[in-house]
Amino acid sequence: MDKTYLGDSGIRVSKIALGTMTYGDQNTQQDADSQLDFALAQGINFIDTAEMYPVPPKAETVTRTETILGHWIKKQSRDKFVLASKIAGPRRGMHWIRGGPSGLDRANIRQAVHDSLQRLQTDYLDVLYLHWPERNVPMFGQYQFDPKAELDQAGQPIDWVTIQAQLQALDELIKEGKIRAIGLSNEQPWGLMEFLRIAREQGLPRVSVLQNCYNLINRGLEFGMVEVLYRERISLAAYSPLAFGHLSAKYIKNPAAPGRVTLFTGYAQRYKKPGVAAATAAYAELAQAHGLTPVQLALSFVYHRWFMGSTIIGATNMTQLQENIAAYTVHLSEEVLAAIEQLHLTMMNPAP
Known part of the structure; x- marks a missing residue:
């Protein structure tokens, strides 16, 4: 498995990362152990989790994923893998x-x-x-900035925790040896640039990696963020490369197919937008026309983008995981890439 460095951190990771957001709801401890062992055997050393996992977040399951991972980690040599987790912020109602x-x-x-x-x-x-x-930004399927969300119920400006205060807290943890590098997730260009500016001016830790959504039907990063990543030497860890399974075409064949989309009502609003079905069908047809599976087309496209650091994949069974990892060896032809761009121009980003 190819490796890359996360920004300027000196941390070397595999070009595929194993996501764990199903552990503790759709997957058991035994499932998790099998997936983790298999991923490491394939050369994957980057493991991604979060305190709020599994998803969708619920009071009765929150933190189960980290607990399951902990049982596996306890039996491993810690230097064999790179471990990332995420801290939940405000404004999501997770009391x-x-x-x-x-x-x-x-x-x-x-x-x-x-x-x-x-x-x-x-x-x-x-x-x-x-x-x-921390601040007001559109995310998780929202796509319009709303200035009204800057105010509380009394109409007064909300007192957000400053970026400088966030960086100072992270700086303490780095100096204490509890974290090695910092990243942002679901961030916008302005936010990333502010983190970088304040870090530079105040001598605080620099962001090494950005974890945002990126796939065939959500390429919004290309409008502005990709330039920031390039010029500032920030790695991208892309999540949702299969668009919650939509780009596997399984919901085209069977709208009731088991998966997060059908198991959890109201979840993944990003992929319920009007143009998603037509776009996923078009990409599936393109794959078939060139002797590829929809999964190979979707994952290879993301895996091999010039600006990609590492791509986070997840699976609920070993067959899916094996197929997803194997897709890394697929390289799309110039003809296929040109056809993808034509589809993109005609049905651009239906799942922002």
């Missing part, structure tokens, strides 16, 4: 996580890391992501 949480302040960040390390049965995280911004 079961640290009472809200109220914000990405020092107390919340430190408590989140402390609790994650205990569940994961390790002394440090290689990467800690802020799972989504």
Whole structure:
């Protein structure tokens, strides 16, 4: 498996990362152990999790994924893999996580890391992501910035925890050896540039990696963020490369096929938008016309983008995991890539 460095961190990771968001709901401890062992045997050394996993987030399952991972980690040599987790922020209604949480302040960040390390049965995280911004931004299927969300119910400006305060809390954890590098997730260009500017001006830790959604039907990163990544030497860890299974074409063949889309009502609003079905069908037809599976087309496209650092894949069974990893050896022809661009121009980003 090819390797790459996460930004300027010196941390070397595989070009595929194993996502774990199904562990503890759709997958058991035994399933998780089998997947993790198989991934490491294939040369994958990058493992991605979050304190709020599994998904969809629920009070009765929150933190189970980290706990399951911890049971596996306890039996491993810690230097064999790179471990990333994420701290939940405010504004998502998850009252079961640290009472809200109220914000990405020092107390919340430190408590989140402390609790994650205990569940994961390790002394440090290689990467800690802020799972989504503290401030008001469109995310998780929202696509329009709303200035009204800058105000509280009384019409007063919301007092967000500053980016500088967030970086100062992260700096403490790095100096204490509890995290090695920091990342942002579901972030916008302005936010990433502010983190970089403040880090430079105040001598605080620099962001090494961005974890955002990227796939054939959501290529919004290309409008502005890709330039930032390139010029600032930030790695991209793309999530949802199969668009919650839509790009496997399984829901075209069977709208009731088992998966997160059908198991969890109201989940994944990003992929319920009007143009998604037509776009996924078009990409599936393109794959078939060139002797590829829809999974091979979708994953190979993301895996081999010039700006890609590592791609996070997940699976609920070993057959899926094997197919997803094997797709890395598929390289799309110039003809196929040109056809993808034509489809993209006619049905651009139906799942922002």
